[in-house]
Amino acid sequence: MSNNGENMENPINKNEKGKQSFIAEARREQIIEAAIQTLDEIGYVKTSLSQIAKRAGISTGLISYHFSDKNDLMNHLLMNLLESSTNYILEKVRKEDTPKKKLNTFIMASLAYQGIYHARNIALIEIIFNARTPDNIPYYKLADSDDKDPLMDELYQILRDGQEKGEFRAFNVDVMANMIQGAISEYMLSAITKKVDLETYSDELIDIVGIATK
Amino acid sequence: MSNNGENMENPINKNEKGKQSFIAEARREQIIEAAIQTLDEIGYVKTSLSQIAKRAGISTGLISYHFSDKNDLMNHLLMNLLESSTNYILEKVRKEDTPKKKLNTFIMASLAYQGIYHARNIALIEIIFNARTPDNIPYYKLADSDDKDPLMDELYQILRDGQEKGEFRAFNVDVMANMIQGAISEYMLSAITKKVDLETYSDELIDIVGIATK
Amino acid sequence: MSNNGENMENPINKNEKGKQSFIAEARREQIIEAAIQTLDEIGYVKTSLSQIAKRAGISTGLISYHFSDKNDLMNHLLMNLLESSTNYILEKVRKEDTPKKKLNTFIMASLAYQGIYHARNIALIEIIFNARTPDNIPYYKLADSDDKDPLMDELYQILRDGQEKGEFRAFNVDVMANMIQGAISEYMLSAITKKVDLETYSDELIDIVGIATK
Amino acid sequence: MSNNGENMENPINKNEKGKQSFIAEARREQIIEAAIQTLDEIGYVKTSLSQIAKRAGISTGLISYHFSDKNDLMNHLLMNLLESSTNYILEKVRKEDTPKKKLNTFIMASLAYQGIYHARNIALIEIIFNARTPDNIPYYKLADSDDKDPLMDELYQILRDGQEKGEFRAFNVDVMANMIQGAISEYMLSAITKKVDLETYSDELIDIVGIATK
DNA sequence: CATGAATGAGCATTCATTCAT
DNA sequence: AATGAATGAATGCTCATTCAT
Secondary structure, X not given: XXXXXXXXXXXXXXXXXXXXXXXXXXXXXXXXXXXHHHHHHHHHHHOOXXXXXXXXXXXXXXXXXXXXXXXHHHHHHHHHHXXXXXXXXXXXXXXXXXXXXXXXXXXXXXHHHHHHOHHHHXXXXXXXXXXXXXXXXXXXXHOOOOOOOHHHHHHHHXXXXXXXXXXXXXXXXXXXXXXXXHHHHHHHHOHHHHOOOHHHHHHHHHHHHHHHOO | OOOOOOOOOOOOOOOHHHHHHHHHHXXXXXXXXXXXXXXXXXXXXXXXXXXXXXXXXXXXXXXHHXXXXXXXXXXXXXXXXXXXXXXXXXXXXXXXXXXXXXXXXXXXXXXXXXXXXXXXXXXXHHHHHHXXXXXXXXXXXXXXXXXXXXXXXXXXXXXXXXXXXXXXXOOOHHHHHHHHHHHHHHHHHOHHHHOOOHHHHHHHHHHHHHHHOO | OOOOOOOOXXXXXXXXXXXXXXXXXXXXXXXXXXXXXXXXXXXXXXXXXXXXXXXXXXXXXXXXXXXXXXXXXXHHHHHHHHHHHHHXXXXXXXXXXOHHHHHHHHHHHHHHHHHHOHHHHHHHHHHHHHOEOXXXXXXXXXXXXXXXOHXXXXXXXXXXXXXXXXXXXXXXXXXXXXXXXXXXXXXXXXXXXXXXXXXXXXXXXXXXXHHHOO | OOXXXXXXXXXOOOOHHHHHHHHHHHHHHHHHHHHHHHHHHHHHHXXXXXXXXXXXXXXXHHHHHHOOOHHHHHHXXXXXXXXXXXXXXXXXXXXXXXXXXXXHHHHHHHHHHHHHOHHHHHHHHHHHHHXXXXXXXXXXXXXXXXXXXXXXXHHHHHHHHHHHOOOOOOOOHHHHHHHHHHHHHHHHHOHHHHOOOHHXXXXXXXXXXXHHHO
């Protein structure tokens, strides 16, 4: 089999092949969920196909059957994780109408996601900081490269929009966006978790960013 | 051999033993440098003793001779990396006299260090985000726990001091410190490197933080 | 895989699973036979998994697949060796009806086993005198401890029974049993093999013991 | 250096050379004692040159300097151990005048030696059952081969002498000697140690052998 | 004589991957 | 579609041995 990440959905011809694809798709989903659980529990370094297989209750060979490679699996998993967090946050942000409200919602939703989908977030961190492309480039250097990351895109848009509408002062958008993203990510990556709860952090960060953007 | 990390520097008694220790110390230093290079080049996951040995131009056995364990090597390396960045930054910060100046210098120096000691910074990231304690706790959850991290300690101190002296407004110190740290770290971890150069980022961040702290 | 030594024989349900288990069981048997051959040929100290694998004509990894550990393999092998010699001897002894006949058969069968299953006997010696428990206690100190060794148990029983029935005189049973066992073992462990053949040794030993027990 | 086991003592020329040889001899003695201790403590399999060096308080290299080989060391150690037990036993035996008394003393002294020089005895066992000649022949097959073992020689002599003088009945001397040797060795190699103390074992064994030889 | 530094081979073990069934 | 069996490469580590000092 082996699927390079392209979605080969085809609305027509959903007979036998569709059924098989459906089973295969479900298996892949199951494997991906097991991989998330594994990364959360034992971390990237110790995550082997057999550890994932154990958690999925299947044989190792079956993972190799459904993903061409360990790398292939990790890529699919990364897409999956990025998609789900992006969808969660963007859905909430797009319900708001002013740049200020959108920005606050962006921060709030980003942090809320970390709390609600804790395991997925840990898995995401473990992949981003450990996996590398075949060209040996770490994902953390690649992640929001160019305009590939719709989340950072949205944040840029909000900030630019707020400046145009006179809601925000004139700051460097790239730096401000990066600072906000850093402040959000840092919550998961530091020991502040033990001192400040997510809600307080969210409120205070919105406050600080409110002042910084004017 | 194996060295428990104690600093056995002793200016007196530098006879035979001192000479021998010197050779051993030089080798350990060399191995640590090779480890930094390896982590920078191929990442934590692929970093094996033989890869480090290859870059150091020595046999694998020699690493085992100078470090009791792969873990021992990584711990020494981590100490080394933390110490050097901490020293670099604190030295500059402590030359300043007002909280505001200290804060700006903190940001500036932190970012400058990333630029000057790029490989060391990558190595640090690779270890912190990949290595785990024997109890399976990732270092990134442990790193600035309590007041173990003198860098975060200094940042807290600066902020509290500034508030007491009326230079800074009344914000949540934990959250502000975490945000600043996040903003600093994020520069290395994102693609902003390609868009904004370090100096600009540093200037703009100082500006934004200046407004946020009042 | 790894098998904890439990006998999972189950005459019913010999469907797919039974077939697969059969293959695995055969492999384990083959590995154990190769281990016996290896111990016999090169001794415990030089016996490595790769030496065993070479003799079995398989890869080292496959041994690790079928046994959780080198220790696990050695334990299974030890059980196997003890069982087979015990069964061989006890089967013959229990056919006899008087203590005197039982004792003679015990000696005869013990020595006969050494001749017939020479390699197995060497392997047993190599393990018992070289392997140690995780607590560092050599097996030879542990072997017939308490009443764990059914062979020594039987010998005690025969001697006590003979004394009760008046066939044997009043000697110290522990010492007599130990002497007989020593006389049997010593045949394999000394150069007498070259001077006296097994049958003569057996006959003469029975004679001497006959006089010693009266 | 390396010495193949020949004693190069030379009463003349005991100037510088003699002094050096004396030091070297002392070092060899020290290494051999450390080896005995090591074998007793951790067994043959785990006995490495560095373990021996640690116990001797010297460097590993020094062992290699004084013995050409690990094998060479073990050979010297074996000679040493055999000599000391042989001397101990023969000295006592030769003080007696009748075969019967000599035989009893042989048994008594053999067992006594095990009690007094426990560590040396364990070391002897560990070597005999683990080490092999370059031709892969285990020492336990070689030990009392031919007439090399003066202890077994003496035992044969006693038994033959006793038969000639009419003190002993007509038994197979080889088998009787082997049985006695087995009974002596077995005490150390079994769990009887926990049940019967050495003195009782010695007395009872003398008794049994007395009856067996008539 | 003696050391500490260094090597290279060998060890048990884990792992991603392949393949017959 | 799925399994369990199997491989071969790689890993961290230990060890006997060598050698410059």
